[in-house]
Amino acid sequence: MDMQVPAQTGRDASVLEHRRLCKIASSPHAYVRGSTARFYELLARMPAGALPEGPPVWICGDAHLGNLGALAGPDGQIDIQIRDLDQTVVANPAFDLVRLALSLVTAALNATLPGIVTARMMDAMADGYADGIADPEGAERDIAESEIVATTKRRALGRRWRHLSRERLKGKAGRLPRGSRFFDLDADEHAAFDALSRDPEVRRLVLALGGAASDAEIRLLDAAYWIKGCSSLGRLRYAGLVEVLGGDRPHLALLDVKEAVPHLAPAAPGAAMPADHAERVVAGARALSPNLGDRMVAAHFQGTPVTVRELMPQDLKIDAEQFSRSEAVRVSSHLAAILGRAHGRQMDGDARRSWIAAVRAPGPGPDAPGWLWTVVTDLMGEHQRGYLEHCHRIAREDLTRG
Template sequence: MKKLPRPDERRPLLLARRNLKMARSPHAYVRGNTVQFYQWLHSQRGHALPHGPAVWICGDCHIGNLGPLAGADGEVTIQIRDLDQTVIGNPAHDLVRLGLSLATAGRGSRLSGVVIARMLEEMVRGYEQSFSGKLHDPHHKPDAVRLVMREATARSWKELAKERIVDTDPIIPRSKHFWPLSREERKALRDLFAQPEVKQLATRLKSREDDAPVTLIDAAYWVKGCSSLGLLRYAVLLAVGTGKQREFCLMDVKQAIQAAAPRHAHARMPRDNSQRVREGALQLSPALGERLVAARFMDNGVFVRELLPQDLKLEIDTMETAEAMRVAHYLARIVGNAHARQMDEDTRRAWLTELGQRHGKTLDAPSWLWQSVVELVGSHEQGYLEHCRRYALTTR
């Protein structure tokens, strides 16, 4: 096996890997480039969006950041699964970001511009329906969602171990995904998981005893994600209980950094970024929020959660026309549910009225949404090609 990098050699290698991942496709570029999206939001066009009520938003609401999540009680639902960028902000930002992601995925599936326009119409319909008072997860799932839910509910610890750490033995084998730790990192991780609140994450599931002993078995630097490459990220393997009752669990420790998403001018949010992520998760995705702890690690804010076998990313690489409509409608309902549960009835009604204004003559979706997505698709396509020229070609 190729020699793995030392801790002081990580950063340039991680940034190079991130750049290559973003060069794989325009959709991958959109997923990994939150900063360009918010640069656009600060432009004149971005300022023209409607001002929705101040609620917690995802802040990076693309397709890959939604998917199945298991709650501590074992129930699996589709919710927002990545809250790194969450802030109290304008819900219109989540709508535009989701619309951009859907449009880019549609173009990658060779769907026509007419179909993409209809996708945005369905997205708005799904979002508005979530404000009807029925905030439950919709039952009529698109095929792509139904398949990932079936996979999620059937998965066990063995599947998670094979996917994440190759084997079910109590060790994290060093590989291209798991790199060696420094002595300082090993000590800091042991100190972190000695904290009662962090330790209790491992006993939070209903199948485990609250007073079961928790032992740190192994840990490694985790090369994972795209936008998080270059930040602190660790996989930590714990044992819960003893003897025949012993279970293993895999913890994800991730650095929390300042959000690129703009916050509402008068919003009061936790100043610590890890606390901000936890609070946003509790509001938007309770299944995730109840399994997440904010902590300090080596002078940085981090959030810690146990990875469950049912936690999966929603991957939609290709779509047929009918399926694209259902996906757009369904995912917008999930986002709408997360927004609507934070609003009272009067606020919901006022926001729906605002959404219904400025519809085009031929498009049953707000003109501000369509124009924003069209402009963003163009700027991101240009940015993607330039990104490939600058990074992908230079590594040949």
């Protein structure tokens, strides 16, 4: 792994890598989330035709359960959309559906739900995804709403800056709390972050979201290296706290600066995409998750492409590590419909109809499962084996360290 983090206390490359590997080992579901490269390696080994070839559209590329959640729109509306587009690419939409199905099924097994529930979840995902494609502008009116999704939206609606401040700033006024997550920048990094905060596009982003006047002053209060997430550990990740002076009263904004990395999913042949990885991520976000894409810009930090977005208090991931039998089916259908709408918005009528037919295609015989079941169950076996082997390696490394 190409580690681009300077060897500073708390930011040493080997320490971050070990931390990432331990996070992946915490559960089978965490392993699925943190092994995107392995996912695409296994898909590439499958026989030709195992997955149907859908119309090339922008896909998430890593549409696991943790990457869907509540996102605040510019009008204050809360929508459930894809919230992480690091791996976005123009490609076969089947990749996203399989990735989401594998994630949900693994979560169901973590919750010790029986196999018959898994079968119903898979059917619900195929139907919900197809319904989302058929009506991409629909307001989920024909979908049995998941209580997990509804609860996430209710929580997001009630959140304000003080909630984000309590979580991220830990009560610190005008400063990011140093410790296990935030670390000091060196002089060059701090100068680069200061320049980034004055970038015209970043300035426009912050002022637009805060509703401040175009001539308002933006002042950088603090910036730090940020240890966050799983797949991003070992990559450049920074947080910046800025104050916007203007309007009725000053207000604070928290910026998330994240290294843009190459995509892992194979792109569709001849796909037209920005060559710059950060611009690619922003383009994919605008196509798939308008609430996020409208408040994200592409930039460069010391020569590395990065995306910059303002974190909003209403942005919440879906917490669905545990769910009941009935809720497992509802949340599978609901999230698959959201994914289907993100894909369907990019297709014309003929493409939607042909892709829906491919998604719903039955197996070769009256009792044979469809392609989604076959692909996901094959992947489940490989990931379970990979998870145990991964845990065995971690256990041996820990014995060696001890």
